[in-house]
Each structure stands twice: as C-alpha cells, then as structure tokens.
Amino acid sequence: SAVISQKPSRDICQRGTSLTIQCQVDSQVTMMFWYRQQPGQSLTLIATANQGSEATYESGFVIDKFPISRPNLTFSTLTVSNMSPEDSSIYLCSVEESQDYNEQFFGPGTRLTVL
C-alpha cells in the first residue's frame, strides 16, 4: 500500500492566519482526498483533489476557505484560510490506489489548534 506523509503533524495557530498542509505519497495515485475529523467525530470529506484541475468540494466547504492544489499525482496541499477556533480539528489526506474498489489509505493527519 502507498506510504503517505503529512506536514506539519501538528500546529497551533492564531485566529485570522492561514496554514498550508502538505500531503506526499510515495507512488502515483489517481484519487486524493482531504478530510476533517473533529474530536470524537467521524470523518467529513472536504474535497477531492484533482490533478491538473480545480478540486471538487463537498457541501459546506468552499475554495476560498480551503484552497487545494494538486500539481502532480503524488502531492497535494490543503490551506485552511482565515482560521477561527472552529477550524481546530485533525485534517487527513487519503488516497485511493486500487482500480478494483475504492479502498482509501490515510496519512497520519495534521492536528490543528486555532487560538
């Protein structure tokens, strides 16, 4: 399975600032996703990162708040813009490798605290 790394692993940020989270995969993958997981909650899909085109956002998430880049098949970034304490969460990237079924592998996550 793909090995996925995320940077930073955690950060504490001030209200109103922005943070960019990087996701690096050790192999080329077609599908990359960004999720948010708030304490004690399940995963919420933010968007699908599309290589060479704009990300596909889920309801409740917009590009201005969560701009995403996917310059190639092994790398993506998620920016959390103009942060507020409500953005405090774990942000996870995941990838799909298999063409047979959509099993997802997850990165270790980025724990974000906004003060």
Added chain:
Amino acid sequence: GQNIDQPTEMTATEGAIVQINCTYQTSGFNGLFWYQQHAGEAPTFLSYNVLDGLEEKGRFSSFLSRSKGYSYLLLKELQMKDSASYLCAASDSNYQLIWGAGTKLIIKP
C-alpha cells in the same frame, strides 16, 4: 438521503467476542468498508465486502447483507490493543465513501 448508523460505544471483555453492527442507506452501493482508528491516529483499513456473506481475516470477520443494508464486524479473542474506534463506510453509486460516526470499543481486562 444517505446515512450510516452504528452504535456510539460498546464495551467488551478481554478474550471475548464482540459484534459491531452497521446499517446503511446509500444512493447505489459499491461495497462496505470497515476501518480501525486508534486514538490520535489515522484510520487503517480492515475489510471490504461487496457480496453477501462473511469474510474472515484472522481474528476479524466482516459480514454483509445487501438486501438488508446491513453489515457487522466481528472481533474474536479480544485483546486490549483492540480498544479503538471502528468506522463503517459505504461506497455509493459515485464510488464516494459515506462514513459512519464510528463505534468506540472499550476493552476491559
């Protein structure tokens, strides 16, 4: 709408067996996944079912009934390290995963 239901929390004893149930309603269906997530860690894949029946993988088994929109994860010979959250996710017609809220499993000695 699309929905996944699973119990919020379960408690079991070390060495015992526990069954975690999941019911789903999705627009189309392309399989059911179970993931394990230890506190503070990312989810890791446990199982995938797309056909009816039981899939066994060591101490863990997963069952699917497509007609009932129902799955369960069976954990045998429970160990303390099995204390974790177990996430059920169904793949819809667009191959998008619809996630349940997770079941927190507490193992007691």
